[in-house]
Amino acid sequence: MTAAPRSERLRVLIDATAIPPDLGGVGRYVAELCPALARAGVDVVVVAQARDVEALGRADGVEVLAAPGRIASRAARLAWEQVGLPGVVRSVGADVLHSPHYTMPARVDAARVVTLHDATFFSAPEVHSRVKQAFFTTATRLAVARADALVVPSHATQEQVLAHVRGDARRFVVAHHGVDTARFHPVPEAERARVARSLGLEGRPYVAFLGTLEPRKNVPALVRAWVGAVEGTDPAPALVLAGGPGWDREVDPAVAAVPAGLRLVRPGYLPYEDLAGYLAGAALVAYPSLGEGFGLPVLEAMACGAAVLTSRELSLPEVGGDAVAYAGTDEASLRVALRSLLADPDRRADLARRAVERAALFTWDAAAAAHVTAFEAAVRRRRER
Structure with a gap:
């Protein structure tokens, strides 16, 4: 040549x-x-x-x-x-x-x-x-x-x-x-409601997870913590596990143990055009990872104006700063944090506001x-x- x-x-x-x-x-x-x-x-x-x-x-x-x-x-x-x-x-x-x-x-x-x-x-x-x-x-x-x-x-x-x-x-x-702000940004209530309807969750609050169900995403601990955090509440927020099926063999047993009165949704991959509505429409986005090289799902949720709960492992505090809530990666710590945040709409609103401001720093x-x-x-x- x-x-x-x-x-x-x-x-x-x-x-x-x-x-x-x-x-x-x-x-x-x-x-x-x-x-x-x-x-x-x-x-x-x-x-x-x-x-x-x-x-x-x-x-x-x-x-x-x-x-x-x-x-x-x-x-x-x-x-x-x-x-x-x-x-x-x-x-x-x-x-x-x-x-x-x-x-x-x-x-x-x-x-x-x-x-x-x-x-x-x-x-x-x-x-x-x-x-x-x-x-x-x-x-x-x-x-x-x-x-x-x-x-x-x-x-x-x-x-x-x-x-x-x-x-x-x-x-x-x-x-x-x-972060691609053309795709990840705050959206109107009508768009959030449309996505909720597509998930069968119209009018119901939900906790959102987005990512491949691989072991380091710590999804089984999230499922068990969510059960403990929402049991006895009315209405009990649903849990949505969106993303690829991955290879975490502990996810299915954790899901199978969810009590009949609670709602857990596994929609698989969501259309790209639904992601902003899905993240912005959540009462809380939970990403309790055991460690990330960066943590793009956290940044994307922040850009959509979501209140985010994540861990302090590796890079995640670099992304979230003081605009997200943190918990340990164990079930007990996650349960306490989920319960506290779900019961505090003012804190979630403050996190959502700060999240949009911080996400704008990442271009x-x-x-x-x-x-x-x-x-x-x-x-x-x-x-x-």
């Missing part, structure tokens, strides 16, 4: 081939970051699987290339990352290769920047499968050893990585995620500026070598 001529602007190739088909998680990160980088004056080129080219190419100033169709499986993608991706870097004349999901090529003709989203593979290995834990701890160690710069979504993630992996703190840049343009800092530092380090 013949290298493309370089422009004066920083030219960055983002490898989006690892993102999942539904653009969840890392996919949302890439989709929001790319147009913000273009607004920041970066020449952004994205290489993506064919299924994602149209979605990622809608943003102004972002060029999207289709990767070979044969890399749909994880093993094939990882092999292509080593032998095929370096050729794409050369062909587009990239100054920087940004690998937004832990892994990167061993050799490439550009500065290498890697995003490490989470350190719970080290700090809480029990909440991950053994295969996943082994893969991501190895990938993190390689990235810390070899990348020219590392992006993390929180100071807590940086601290946890460096507590378990020997590395240079100067190569880390903290880039808090932003994708600010995240893009932090990434540009990482890209420029990576280029300098590569030139020095």
